[in-house]
Amino acid sequence: MIEVDHFIYAVDIIGTLVFAISGVLTAIDKKFDFVGAIVIGTVTAIGGGTIRDLLIGSTPVGWLQDTNYLLTVFAAVLICYFFHKPVRRWRKGMFIFDTVGIGLFTILGIQKTLAIGLAPTIAITMGIVTAVFGGILRDILTNRDPLIFRKEIYATACLAGGIIYVVSLQYISNPNLCMSLGVGAVIMIRALSVKFHWSIPYSPREWV
Amino acid sequence: MIEVDHFIYAVDIIGTLVFAISGVLTAIDKKFDFVGAIVIGTVTAIGGGTIRDLLIGSTPVGWLQDTNYLLTVFAAVLICYFFHKPVRRWRKGMFIFDTVGIGLFTILGIQKTLAIGLAPTIAITMGIVTAVFGGILRDILTNRDPLIFRKEIYATACLAGGIIYVVSLQYISNPNLCMSLGVGAVIMIRALSVKFHWSIPYSPREWV
Amino acid sequence: MIEVDHFIYAVDIIGTLVFAISGVLTAIDKKFDFVGAIVIGTVTAIGGGTIRDLLIGSTPVGWLQDTNYLLTVFAAVLICYFFHKPVRRWRKGMFIFDTVGIGLFTILGIQKTLAIGLAPTIAITMGIVTAVFGGILRDILTNRDPLIFRKEIYATACLAGGIIYVVSLQYISNPNLCMSLGVGAVIMIRALSVKFHWSIPYSPREWV
Numbered sequence: 001m002i003e004v005d006h007f008i009y010a011v012d013i014i015g016t017l018v019f020a021i022s023g024v025l026t027a028i029d030k031k032f033d034f035v036g037a038i039v040i041g042t043v044t045a046i047g048g049g050t051i052r053d054l055l056i057g058s059t060p061v062g063w064l065q066d067t068n069y070l071l072t073v074f075a076a077v078l079i080c081y082f083f084h085k086p087v088r089r090w091r092k093g094m095f096i097f098d099t100v101g102i103g104l105f106t107i108l109g110i111q112k113t114l115a116i117g118l119a120p121t122i123a124i125t126m127g128i129v130t131a132v133f134g135g136i137l138r139d140i141l142t143n144r145d146p147l148i149f150r151k152e153i154y155a156t157a158c159l160a161g162g163i164i165y166v167v168s169l170q171y172i173s174n175p176n177l178c179m180s181l182g183v184g185a186v187i188m189i190r191a192l193s194v195k196f197h198w199s200i201p202y203s204p205r206e207w208v
Numbered sequence: 209m210i211e212v213d214h215f216i217y218a219v220d221i222i223g224t225l226v227f228a229i230s231g232v233l234t235a236i237d238k239k240f241d242f243v244g245a246i247v248i249g250t251v252t253a254i255g256g257g258t259i260r261d262l263l264i265g266s267t268p269v270g271w272l273q274d275t276n277y278l279l280t281v282f283a284a285v286l287i288c289y290f291f292h293k294p295v296r297r298w299r300k301g302m303f304i305f306d307t308v309g310i311g312l313f314t315i316l317g318i319q320k321t322l323a324i325g326l327a328p329t330i331a332i333t334m335g336i337v338t339a340v341f342g343g344i345l346r347d348i349l350t351n352r353d354p355l356i357f358r359k360e361i362y363a364t365a366c367l368a369g370g371i372i373y374v375v376s377l378q379y380i381s382n383p384n385l386c387m388s389l390g391v392g393a394v395i396m397i398r399a400l401s402v403k404f405h406w407s408i409p410y411s412p413r414e415w416v
Numbered sequence: 417m418i419e420v421d422h423f424i425y426a427v428d429i430i431g432t433l434v435f436a437i438s439g440v441l442t443a444i445d446k447k448f449d450f451v452g453a454i455v456i457g458t459v460t461a462i463g464g465g466t467i468r469d470l471l472i473g474s475t476p477v478g479w480l481q482d483t484n485y486l487l488t489v490f491a492a493v494l495i496c497y498f499f500h501k502p503v504r505r506w507r508k509g510m511f512i513f514d515t516v517g518i519g520l521f522t523i524l525g526i527q528k529t530l531a532i533g534l535a536p537t538i539a540i541t542m543g544i545v546t547a548v549f550g551g552i553l554r555d556i557l558t559n560r561d562p563l564i565f566r567k568e569i570y571a572t573a574c575l576a577g578g579i580i581y582v583v584s585l586q587y588i589s590n591p592n593l594c595m596s597l598g599v600g601a602v603i604m605i606r607a608l609s610v611k612f613h614w615s616i617p618y619s620p621r622e623w624v
Contacts, residue, residue, distance in 0.1 A: 027565070027618070034616040035572065036565025039552075050471070055258070057267025059473025064538050084620030122272050136247075136349070141552070143561050145351050149235070149244025156243065200242040202235070202285075204292030263466070265475025330480050344455075344557070353559050357443070357452025364451065408450040410443070410493075412500030 012108065013072055015101025018094050020045035020076035021087060023138050028080065030142050037080070040141055041073045047134040052109050052126045056116055095194075102131040103186030106158040107165055107179050114166075124162035131158045153193045153200055161186030220316065221280055223309025226302050228253035228284035229295060231346050236288065238350050245288070248349055250281045255342040260317050260334050264324055303402075310339040311394030314366040315373055315387050322374075332370035339366045361401045361408055369394030428524065429488055431517025434510050436461035436492035437503060439554050444496065446558050453496070456557055457489045463550040468525050468542045472532055511610075518547040519602035522574040523581055523595050530582075540578035547574045569609045569616055577602030 023044025027037040046063045053061035063069035080087055109130030113123035132148055132155050139146040148154055165182030172178050192198065231252025235245040254271045261269035271277035288295055317338030321331035340356055340363050347354040356362055373390025380386050400406065439460025443453040462479045469477035479485035496503055525546030529539035548564055548571050555562040564570055581598025588594050608614065 028620060030561065030565070032561075032565035032618065034618040035570075036562070037618045039565065039571075054262055054470055055267070055269050055272060057269075059267075059471070059475075060532070060534060061471050061473075064471060064534055064542075067535055067537050070537065070541065081618065081620050116268070118268060118272055119275055121275050121278065125278065126272075140348060140556060141562065143351065143559065145238065145240075146244070146349060149238070149240035149247065154243075155247075202240065202242040202245045202289065204236060204289050262470055263475070263477050263480060265477075267475075324476070326476060326480055327483055329483050329486065333486065334480075348556060351559065353446065353448075354452070354557065357446070357448035357455065362451075363455075410448065410450040410453045410497065412444060412497050 008104065008108075011100060011104050013068060014097055015104055016045045016069055016072045017076055018097040018101055019134055020073045021080060021091075021094070022098070022135075024076050024080040025088070025091070026138055026142055028084070034077075037077050038073065040138055041076050042070070043141060044134045044138040045069070045073050045076070047137040048105060048130045048132060049109070049134075051133045051137075052112070052130045055129070056113055056118065056126060058112065058116070099187050099190050100183065102154070102158060102190070103161055103183035105131040106162050106186055107182045110162055110165060110182075120166045124159065124166060127162045127165075128155055128158045131155070153198055154190065156200060157186045157189040157193065160189050216312065216316075219308060219312050221276060222305055223312055224253045224277055224280045225284055226305040226309055227342055228281045229288060229299075229302070230306070230343075232284050232288040233296070233299070234346055234350055236292070242285075245285050246281065248346055249284050250278070251349060252342045252346040253277070253281050253284070255345040256313060256338045256340060257317070257342075259341045259345075260320070260338045263337070264321055264326065264334060266320065266324070307395050307398050308391065310362070310366060310398075311369055311391035313339040314370050314394060315390045318370055318373060318390075328374045332367065332374060335370045335373075336363055336366045339363070361406055362398065364408060365394045365397040365401065368397050424520070424524075427516060427520050429484060430513055431520055432461045432485055432488045433492055434513040434517055435550055436489045437496060437507075437510070438514070438551075440492050440496040441504070441507070442554055442558055444500070450493075453493050454489065456554055457492050458486070459557060460550045460554040461485070461489050461492070463553040464521060464546045464548060465525070465550075467549045467553075468528070468546045471545070472529055472534065472542060474528065474532070515603050515606050516599065518570070518574060518606070519577055519599035521547040522578050522602060523598045526578055526581060526598075536582045540575065540582060543578045543581075544571055544574045547571070569614055570606065572616060573602045573605040573609065576605050 020041040023041040024037050026044070027040040030036070032040065046069055050061045050063070053059060106127040109127035110123045113126040114120070118126075135148055136146045139148075161182045161184075164185045165178055168178040168181050169175070172181075228249040231249040232245050234252070235248040238244070240248065254277055258269045258271065261267060314335040317335035318331045321334040322328070326334075343356055344354045347356075369390045369392075372393045373386055376386040376389050377383070380389075436457040439457040440453050442460075443456040446452070448456065462485055466477045466479065469475060522543040525543035526539045529542040530536070534542075551564055552562045555564075577598045577600075580601045581594055584594040584597050585591070588597075
């Protein structure tokens with residue numbers, strides 16, 4: 001199991017780095033200063049997990065107990081400073097890390113919530129909160145309508161992957177396989193939704 | 209007592225539904241998608257109680273322990289989708305539920321805070337937080353100046369009802385009567401303030 | 417030690433008052449009503465400490481356990497109402513209280529975080545959160561880009577003072593001396609940065 005845990009930790013850190021870079025690039029667009037870049041990067045990268053930890057009562061929240069997360073954000077600030085152009089150029093290529101990141105964040109959020117004995121529905125909700133609230137907080141801090149409320153089916157992919165993970169836990173005894181199924185579902189649904197421009201509009205029927 | 213508790217729970221759920229509908233209608237105005245409607249509906253309906261629970265340290269926060277609250281929000285999303293026009297039309301009629309909702313939310317917030325041994329002043333503050341922060345969070349997420357800071361005396365009604373409730377607890381031995389007095393005061397003050405356009409402007413004197 | 421504690425408490429309350437006044441003046445600029453003034457004043461004054469307490473899991477959060485903080489905010493609302501013009505005029509003069517306030521808030525935040533056994537890096541981060549998040553929340557609630565992300569080196573002064581405090585704890589046995597060094601460093605750096613217009617821009621190099 002140790003190697004699996006190491007792998008999960010590595011993906012968690014890479015996901016944090018990619019999320020932080022997305023926050024720092026937004027801060028640059030807004031012409032914020034150094035402090036602004038650090039705060040926005042931090043909030044984007046660890047905001048979702050922080051809100052989950054606060055809601056389920058797991059305090060001190062996760063990143064206070066492992067300084068690697070803050071160091072990762074700091075690395076993102078330096079990377080964006082010294083390699084701004086390549087980072088902008090490579091951003092599309094980061095899509096895969098970003099998607100693996102939200103997939104993993106979703107499943108990790110579900111695991112943590114189930115571990116304290118809350119209902120599966122609630123656990124899936126907390127998984128989605130973990131994956132999407134960093135981006136929502138970034139948009140609030142930079143005074144924009146949260147992107148996620150209009151974009152491709154980001155949260156829906158987390159929902160589907162979360163359901164698959166929770167259901168598979170009932171039937172499959174190997175937890176790593178369940179986790180792979182869940183993360184894989186998030187990645188596949190999101191990739192397909194981007195390729196085929198899927199979206200779930202919410203246009204109430206006017207004729208009722 | 210059981211029937212009173214059932215009644216309180218029913219009003220709590222109805223209040224949650226009405227608050228959620230108010231959030232979903234705002235999401236529709238903003239042309240948010242399905243996810244946006246769910247998130248804004250949820251935050252509006254249970255944001256106030258969530259912030260209260262976090263501040264007083266009652267975690268996992270309430271709605272994580274009773275899935276009926278999330279189901280109620282989901283019902284609001286469906287209702288607004290399939291019956292959009294009637295809901296808009298009936299909104300004024302919902303005023304009574306909305307007002308009963310904030311009255312009850314105020315008193316429930318006070319009870320929960322007193323129960324963990326905090327001061328009456330603090331309990332009343334937490335009652336107001338329970339009643340008004342859902343709307344404040346809705347306005348932050350949709351990038352508007354919070355409505356409550358300019359509108360009719362919404363929070364002031366909660367303050368008055370809260371004080372009446374806390375004081376009556378000293379003199380009246382029947383807790384249900386105290387609760388009715390508090391909720392009744394909120395309803396009456398808010399109804400009168402809307403009818404007579406009461407407001408409490410805050411215009412500092414310029415001539416000092 | 418008692419007199420030192422009394423002195424710290426007094427500075428804490430004065431800092432709270434000055435922060436609350438800054439929030440109330442913003443509410444006046446936005447033409448918010450009485451409730452708006454109270455909410456913005458409260459959030460500005462005690463928002464930073466509240467977020468710190470939530471993150472480190474110290475609940476009920478501080479101001480729920482000592483009503484003097486809420487009373488101080490209420491005093492700020494009254495002062496701004498009855499003495500609006502002098503307050504505006506004296507605001508520049510309040511700079512010194514404001515700066516002593518953030519210095520003290522930083523060190524108090526560090527102490528509280530170290531006391532629950534978290535790492536020094538994390539403690540310094542929590543010190544900065546204590547000092548700056550009140551202002552960030554004020555700007556979010558009033559729908560502006562947070563000022564701190566563009567202004568003089570406010571957070572950087574907290575960072576430097578925090579590091580000096582934590583390092584001095586290793587070498588100096590008198591905790592009050594360490595505290596004075598930390599607060600003094602915040603005040604000096606901020607005063608110099610305002611005088612000489614220091615700032616730390618974050619302009620990524622375009623030529624890479």
